[in-house]
Amino acid sequence: MSIDTVKNAESTPDQDQPYKELGLKDDEYARIKEILGRRPTGAELAMYSVMWSEHCSYKSSKVHLKYFSDTTTDEMRSKMLAGIGENAGVVDIGDGWAITFKAESHNHPSYVEPYQGAATGVGGIVRDILAMGARPLAVMDPLRFGPADAPDTRRVLPGIVAGVGGYGNCLGLPNIGGEVVFDPTYIGNPLVNALCVGAMRVEDLHLAHASGAGNKVILYGARTGLDGIGGVSVLASETFDDTAGKRKKLPSVQVGDPFTEKVLIECSLELFQKGIVVGIQDLGGAGLSCATSELASAGDGGMHVWLDRVPLRASGMTPAEVLSSESQERMCAVVEPHNVDAFMEVCRKWDVIATEIGEVTEGDRLVITWHDEVVVDVPPRTVAHEGPVYHRPIQRPADQDALQADTPDSLPRPENVLDLIKTMVASPNLASRKWVTDQYDRYVRGGTVLAQPSDAGMIRIDEKTHRGVALSTDCNGRYTKLDPYTGAQLALAEAYRNVAASGATPVAVTNCMNFGSPEDPGVMWQFEQAVKGLADGCVELGIPVTGGNVSFYNQTGSTAILPTPVVGVLGVIDDVRRRTPTGIGAEAGETLLLLGETRAEFGGSEWAHHVHGHLGGLPPKVDLQREKLLGEVLVAGSRDGMLSAAHDLSEGGLAQALVETCLIGETGARVFLDGDLFTELFSESAGRVLVAVPRTEEQRFTDMCTARQLPWRKVGVVDPESDSLEIQDLGQLPLAELRAAWEGTLPALFD
16 A cells, blocks of 8 residues: 655645545645645645644634633732643642643534443543543533433433443542533534543643653553544534434544553553653544644654554554544653653553654654655644634624513413422423432542532542542523623633532632534624633632633534533632531521522523523623622631531522422421512522521621621521421422422433
């Protein structure tokens, strides 16, 4: 089989090349030829096509993402050890500990092959955390699906949940939280976002760079196969064909092996501990094309790679296929020559395949040979960091004003509020996620302190001091559709509030921005507004965005998903033993207090969506200074032993929070409300938390709230002798009846 070499490319300048099939535009292909001074070889074309894809290059989003770094203050940066542009963000949390966390998407592969798409999404984000030098500690999975009763949802949801659980469980990583949301816009385009968090000592931080001429490049982990080729350039950068119901092109989805990754994790951690790694990069999207070009680009020289040395698991692979393969469970390390033997010895100990495939060179070229023939000779920065930058047209959608004017004020309200409570708690978006989370091991390794159905997940990171971290992910796509700027801030506010409700102090943010086609000016308007909303909100709260992910082309035909900027917030708690649980306890007479203000806010609400199929109006108002104050009060209440439970109010309002806190705590309560009961129970006003306060602490806690000018009011008492949730002037709701409604929906749909 003849190989397209650089020499051949120079002698055949007019040879036709399939650049359009690889996702490159005419002007992009022309620019590649201009950079190289010739046509690219097949291997070079493969590299540029995957690295210049939307998924890898962020060519439509980077002009807007710059707003994050532009608005980050020096104070916000002071705790960041690594930020945007690295494999994952890293923050210093004190006592010599650093935490790294990041969220990424694996949406399109999970539609094509639900199990493997979701599984390899988990595997990829875990390796991002590992590549920073940290031990992965836990994962989370924000998921979005079409209508719960749609045939396509029944096809993809069980496989995706099984993939998330199967891979994470085999790795021995607890799944401590996430989301499951249903909406018609996600039909045919589910969102599978995965988050991982890891811990390390500050001095163990590793970055992706290839420095030091003569240093060796070692590929270790699984063999390279044909799976996943073209995944990021084609699969992640096209919309679905709404007429065929499937992809126009269906390259193989990556195939994961969690047991290989488990060994890879332990092997890597020992390599880090021995101090024999200069730089490291995981192999995920774009495979070796990404790892070699990014390592070389971030270093102080060039790189020479002997591609024919790469261990393969398929015969007859071409250089382009080897470079583009997204086979999982692989890492690329840069090692000083005198440490190579020690590196190999560690890999042999863990039975991990390790091969020296290259070395760092003088100069500024990435040269790749195949059986002594040069198949790639490029400036690495042009591949990894100097791809196209698009200033896409931006236009506020013509129907945005009409959408916001279509308020839910005229929607008929129920005659029987108790019946509505039971209807709402059984609705797919509010029902218990137990059917999903029971498939995940939430407590493996013994470090989990809080997990679903708690407001936030919490992990202990230090056995001696009981220091821990809390995490929450949130986003309401309906809010973001109505007002992208406010919607992104509401996602931030809810995740922030959830973390604070657990007793942890929020310190940093990651994100996963899921949107439709960037070629649609209306989608780009949504994206721009959401980025600005999130960035401005982080400045107001004083916590930085440390990294994230953008996923475009999430639409079927011309129908885009709801704009879904998923926000993850990381919090730190000095002692996990003082965490605040979500469910009320069994101490009689504890006071239920509602913190924050309730207004008649129903735009984008779950009531309007589930009962009336309505989307219109404006989302709830967001007051980030109030959210910050609320967070401080919640953390102080936890630290000083004034709170026995806390549950934030979000979708479903106070009614949902009351039902959940009673069912999670398996304890009854008596509730008394003033004003319009429908508004009191179902409004989705932001900045509110339901807390349970021991009688001995009620005066101290309410005095603190009053002194801090945080609105509060007494709305009920805990009644462990009762087996009901009793609402004054309405009647009783037996807990057994509520539990059957809350926990019965998903099993009925998917068992």
